[in-house]
Amino acid sequence: MKHDQTPPRKTGRPLSFDRDDVLEKAMLAFWKSGYETTSIADLTAAMGVTAPSLYAAFGNKQQLFVEAMRRYAGDQAALEASMFQAPTAREAVGDMLRGAAVLFTGETTPPGCLLASAAATGSPDAAEVRAAVAGERRAVRDIIMRRIAADIAAARLSPETPADMLADLAIAVTQGMSVLARDGADRGRLLAVAAAATAGWGVYGADVGVGLSRSSA
Amino acid sequence: MKHDQTPPRKTGRPLSFDRDDVLEKAMLAFWKSGYETTSIADLTAAMGVTAPSLYAAFGNKQQLFVEAMRRYAGDQAALEASMFQAPTAREAVGDMLRGAAVLFTGETTPPGCLLASAAATGSPDAAEVRAAVAGERRAVRDIIMRRIAADIAAARLSPETPADMLADLAIAVTQGMSVLARDGADRGRLLAVAAAATAGWGVYGADVGVGLSRSSA
DNA sequence: AGTGTTTCATAGTGAACGATATGAAACCTA
DNA sequence: TAGGTTTCATATCGTTCACTATGAAACACT
Numbered sequence: 319m320k321h322d323q324t325p326p327r328k329t330g331r332p333l334s335f336d337r338d339d340v341l342e343k344a345m346l347a348f349w350k351s352g353y354e355t356t357s358i359a360d361l362t363a364a365m366g367v368t369a370p371s372l373y374a375a376f377g378n379k380q381q382l383f384v385e386a387m388r389r390y391a392g393d394q395a396a397l398e399a400s401m402f403q404a405p406t407a408r409e410a411v412g413d414m415l416r417g418a419a420v421l422f423t424g425e426t427t428p429p430g431c432l433l434a435s436a437a438a439t440g441s442p443d444a445a446e447v448r449a450a451v452a453g454e455r456r457a458v459r460d461i462i463m464r465r466i467a468a469d470i471a472a473a474r475l476s477p478e479t480p481a482d483m484l485a486d487l488a489i490a491v492t493q494g495m496s497v498l499a500r501d502g503a504d505r506g507r508l509l510a511v512a513a514a515a516t517a518g519w520g521v522y523g524a525d526v527g528v529g530l531s532r533s534s535a
Numbered sequence: 536m537k538h539d540q541t542p543p544r545k546t547g548r549p550l551s552f553d554r555d556d557v558l559e560k561a562m563l564a565f566w567k568s569g570y571e572t573t574s575i576a577d578l579t580a581a582m583g584v585t586a587p588s589l590y591a592a593f594g595n596k597q598q599l600f601v602e603a604m605r606r607y608a609g610d611q612a613a614l615e616a617s618m619f620q621a622p623t624a625r626e627a628v629g630d631m632l633r634g635a636a637v638l639f640t641g642e643t644t645p646p647g648c649l650l651a652s653a654a655a656t657g658s659p660d661a662a663e664v665r666a667a668v669a670g671e672r673r674a675v676r677d678i679i680m681r682r683i684a685a686d687i688a689a690a691r692l693s694p695e696t697p698a699d700m701l702a703d704l705a706i707a708v709t710q711g712m713s714v715l716a717r718d719g720a721d722r723g724r725l726l727a728v729a730a731a732a733t734a735g736w737g738v739y740g741a742d743v744g745v746g747l748s749r750s751s752a
Numbered sequence: 753a754g755t756g757t758t759t760c761a762t763a764g765t766g767a768a769c770g771a772t773a774t775g776a777a778a779c780c781t782a
Numbered sequence: 783t784a785g786g787t788t789t790c791a792t793a794t795c796g797t798t799c800a801c802t803a804t805g806a807a808a809c810a811c812t
Contacts, residue, residue, distance in 0.1 A: 333789070368790075374788090452717075515732075587802070
């Protein structure tokens with residue numbers, strides 16, 4: 319649908335590396351050092367692939383990053399599905415924040431969020447990359463808003479609940495947790511922040527004081 | 536006070552530029568594009584000063600950035616004083632977040648926070664810069680914690696109030712608002728996030744019913 | 753004016769940047 | 783085995799990076 323994954327292959331020398339495998343290694347390199355500060359030399363070293371092979375397989379640095387970012391962000395539909403599996407929007411957002419806290423403090427992955435550290439700066443030639451990153455964030459934001467809207471429609475949240483505001487807060491807390499993680503905060507601190515971030519939802523919720531706090535985990 | 540501002544001056548050609556003036560221009564350049572992606576050429580262009588003059592006046596790029604960052608962050612004592620001028624810790628943090636929302640969406644300054652966009656990435660040679668930025672953030676965090684501690688001591692907040700957690704949340708929301716601002720969010724959206732961020736404080740406050748337990752640990 | 757001191761603008765340092773030209777090597781088909 | 787096709791490793795390309803050597807210019811003091 320998006321683009322042909324099988325280019326006009328006409329029986330030549332086979333690839334000496336697994337494309338998905340080296341893409342994951344590139345993702346980890348970008349995750350660790352960001353887009354601009356990860357050089358092609360860093361990438362070739364991390365991927366175990368020479369520069370010409372890299373360019374032949376992924377086009378250029380920007381395209382490689384975008385592919386790596388998509389792999390990092392994962393399937394949006396899957397995220398949306400899991401968000402709608404939680405009993406309430408508040409718990410769904412809480413799960414998301416807790417998941418981010420765990421992800422940002424993984425022992426086998428760099429600290430923080432790839433989206434936060436990738437293109438925070440304003441270099442002009444990286445404008446496309448920043449736009450792609452911002453688009454990924456907005457996609458998550460839209461999912462949160464749809465989840466909140468569903469709860470409003472189901473009368474689980476007050477009709478006056480400002481979905482956009484709560485979605486912005488969730489995104490902000492997520493990206494802020496990435497900063498904390500990069501500053502050295504451990505998993506416990508991030509989980510505490512995640513928990514505190516949804517404490518204000520009680521103002522809009524029908525579950526405050528009604529004992530609807532079903533927490534399966 | 537901190538270090539001698541008047542080096543061994545022995546009657547030579549006078550400086551053709553105002554040091555504080557060009558430092559502010561350097562700060563704006565770093566604010567706009569971050570530390571690593573702002574080149575010396577960018578800085579000399581923004582400051583109106585040639586490279587040799589820049590190095591004579593500020594040492595090197597790292598030292599120039601640290602000086603620019605200190606100018607951006609301002610006087611910590613002044614921030615602490617204003618934080619203690621607010622009637623409650625909750626309002627003090629709210630003021631701080633609102634101030635950040637306004638600052639990050641100023642029309643004459645780049646969007647977002649200099650601290651957030653400066654050294655988000657992990658380039659090895661910029662480790663000192665990242666440490667300096669993290670230290671500046673922790674200084675603000677410590678001020679918040681002291682303000683909360685004061686409210687606890689004055690019985691304006693419950694003794695069980697997790698000051699570190701609320702301070703982490705405030706820092707996270709601040710840095711997250713910077714991301715939103717860079718993504719194009721306007722001042723209204725940031726102010727809404729700032730307002731939502733302290734909504735959960737009611738749990739610990741003396742002004743709202745105390746003792747609302749939470750399910751997640 | 754003459755001397756000492758400092759800053760000035762010009763020009764350029766080696767190193768690292770993203771991206772490629774080139775030809776040999778490895779595969780399938782015939 | 784011969785032809786066609788693709789990937790391989792090597793060696794760069796021109797540009798930009800942070801940074802500086804050099805000598806003229808601009809001041810204070812005598």
